[in-house]
Amino acid sequence: MLKLNFFMKKYLLTLFASLILNATSAQNLPVSLTPFAPSSPRINGPAVFGVRPGSPVIYNIPATGIRPIKFEIENLPKELTVDVATGMITGTLKARGEYALTLKATNQFGSAQKKFSIIVGDRIALTPPMGWSSWNAFGETITQEKIEQTARAMVKSGLSQHGFAYINMDDGWQGKRAGKYMGLQGNEKFPNMGALVDTIHKLGLKAGIYSTPWETSYAKFAGGSAETTTGEWKKAGNKFGAISFAKNDAMQWAAWGIDYLKYDWPIDVIHTEEMSKALHANKRDIVFSLSNSGKIADAEAYGKLAESWRTTGDIYDSWQQGEAFWHFSVSEIGFSQDKWAPYAAPGHWNDPDMLVVGQLGWGPKIKPTRLTADEQYSHISLWCMLSAPLILGCDLDKLDDFTIGLLTNDEVLDINQDKLGKQAIRTGSNGPIDFFLKPLFDGAFALAAFNRGDVAKTTTLNKVSFFGVSGKITRMRDLWRQQDIAEFNIDKSTLTIPPHGVILLKVWASN
Template sequence: MNFYLRRKFFAVVIFFFSCFALHAQDSLSKYILTPKESPSPKINGPKVFGVRPNHPILFTVPATGTRPMAFSADNLPKGITLDAKTGRLSGSISKPGEYILLLHAKNKLGETKRSFKIVVGETIALTPPMGWNSWNVYASKVTQELVAANARAMASSGLINHGWNYMNVDDVWQGKRGGEFGGIMSDSTTFPNMQALVDEVHNLGLKIGIYSTPWVESYGHHIGGSSQNPEGIFAKTTENVPRNKKQLPYAIGQYTFWDKDVKQWAKWGFDYLKYDWNPIEVPETKAMYDLLRASGRDVVFSLSNSTPFASIGELSKIANAWRTGGDIRDNWKSLKSRLLTQDKWAPYASPGHWNDPDMMIVGWVGWGKGPYPTHLTPDEQYSHMSAWCLQSVPLLLGNDLTKLDDFTLSLLTNDEVLAVNQDPLGKQATVVSKVDSCGVLAKDLEDGSKAAGLFNITDDITRRLSVKWSDLGIKGKYIVRDLWRQKDLGIFNEEFSADVPPHGVVMISLRKAKG
């Protein structure tokens, strides 16, 4: 095939792929439940924020509405400033304690205000982290430009205005050891200037995360935090060594360089660490926790993968999040295994410490072989998002943010659904009733109301599912609200029932009716 024919062939392929993608987007539009945003100002996101004494604060007030918008705050503590144009809080606070601010957002259509608590102490991540991770879309093909493009899309799409803020680089960013501290430097062919990437993400009002392992070699066959030689020189293995058996290179080497790596991450300015190995053990976790705590920055510390339940009592005290299982994929079998199965982990979840069933699989995913639209149906995606929010787990998107269609945006910008995830009480929903394979997840919220999800796990029939007041420990009349549609459904007494489609969910809140 000559050059002209090849070019014409690929042009036709791209044309038909684009038509397919547009058709897929149009076909999903009919499933949108989230109402359109109001042009009037509205403050969203978490109502509480944790920071350690004297550590830098980076927090962008999430607010929707027509721009330009002016931000202000009453009762700003000493050492903190709020940018009136961007809504970014910055600075540091030296004295431990709780500081109650009153945030204001104003545009040409009106003004709104909301209370916001800053807790200065030892606990960070007082609500589950919300953001993005590169693995489920790019896997080993991630680059600096791809991360930067997704960060820009996080901001320009408006996701940042709903509380999404972490941009996390997963495995294969690593190059050789070097630099000022002897830490791992970025691969110059794929991440030519890590400092520039961190600065760009921060300048967008977002935060950024990094990946590592205490092993000699990472899952993606890049340098880890230890070595068999004192220089830390790394060579990819050519042996077929089974993982998770404490055999090199998937084991901790004789010489460790964790302190050097942390110093390098702190210099760059990272805000999140995904620490990945198996089996996850307490000594290595505690060692990394201590190093991060001494780094001068608040770094969310997330453990991956398949945390041993036998150790969760100890691990949950020193980690901010921990994977409760293996890797997720974009199919119903993988998602179903995480929907009504997390109850045993619930006692260990609390503000600052979160169970993690893995990253999200909505939108355009790919694992380096795409991206392509997720194989989950719309109902399955609603179940996915509802369960993750009810269970108070980290919301880490695994999709291409430069390919956000209207349906995916509607999934990710429903502030009433997200508020269930970000509720300051930090309660994880548990199964309160089951009928066959279907079930109801429910949780308490800080304001005294309840949130629940009625999940139909069956494959082929719509089911009439109910949530009974006796299962929730309440009595009397309650107003039931459809959270996805942001619409009150009426006053109910003793129970609420709804028809739920196969693989689908009805997500509601219940608040006490007056009188």
């Protein structure tokens, strides 16, 4: 009798459950276009990782496939080690330069390998950060327990094996100033921040935190400045205190092992520069993410000081129209990013705010996103085309199979994580259909056709001016379905796009 190990049992149960779900999905859930990952390994995520000289290298190789998987690396520098069971790379590199490696993963069903570079220099976040932030699910009601639970859900759901790595505490953790650095400490809901960060790291993930240069945050918790040297402020409000604690807080975050900072206020260059210098003074790489409502006139300055910056106000889970003057819809934000494109590059990313798929709530009550299935496909496709940070805002303990499929299509995520780091721009339109084009590192292009209309629309691709690919198209691949489009004829073939939907393609062309 055939004996099955734990991982094979889990795989077969998952497959059986998915077959039942697919049989009833037409009645209950949207159909996921993403194919199941194979049993053999696939190494996912970016092909490049940046670290500053002397800062810790912390990279967990994301890979799908039935566990156990054995990880190996060719040409790994002697200063680094890899955990063969988990794929975690750790160590410190002091010499600047590019280290060319080959990542390898093997299990009982096969093996995979991937070219990978570690670049030691002045830039980090060489591809857009991928992770989760607490605000859109829990608002200010976060607790240490909820953050730990979410970190475990990131791993349990499999999202971490597709490149999602950051677990970010948004507004609501801040308590009083104390300790060696006179930095902000966790409030009563966060009794041991150091232990929380350690837990996140032990799961192979990275920890993020929230602050503001104001005396108090938007949710009226303590901020990064105050009226006295001990951190007191007189009245909650959106103003800068007489005394800045940027250096104190940066040292505290580095001591805890923080990997990501969301710095929140209407972005100005003076306070951005102050915190940037404070973060760089510590031997730990902390992704510096600015929020919110950046000014295009300051975009060049942002790129010299931070890894990402919000280009908008807050996003909401609506397609056409925001909830209030400070809330914006997916289409309002997503289709207005062309002017920011020149400022996107490896290590410097325009941020159109978090993803609003899955179950959201902003604190009071978790509910499914109001976006339709097609609108969610457009949302993820557009953010990937824009080289935007992919920061989830949903409750990771309440992921259904459709949402997991939406977030784990590696061919789609590869467009976001492409090494070239170019942001797509709108290259043409055909009625309600907008074409966006993104050049890729391998010489191919990502082409997205978005139907912004309220009814299905059929379009041809026989006008190259619609999307700007030069040369003759030799191959075209549907990325959501992970299938080549057989016998594609650019002069005759048509695409039918549902309302508010998308067709996302990878295109190869010859001169």
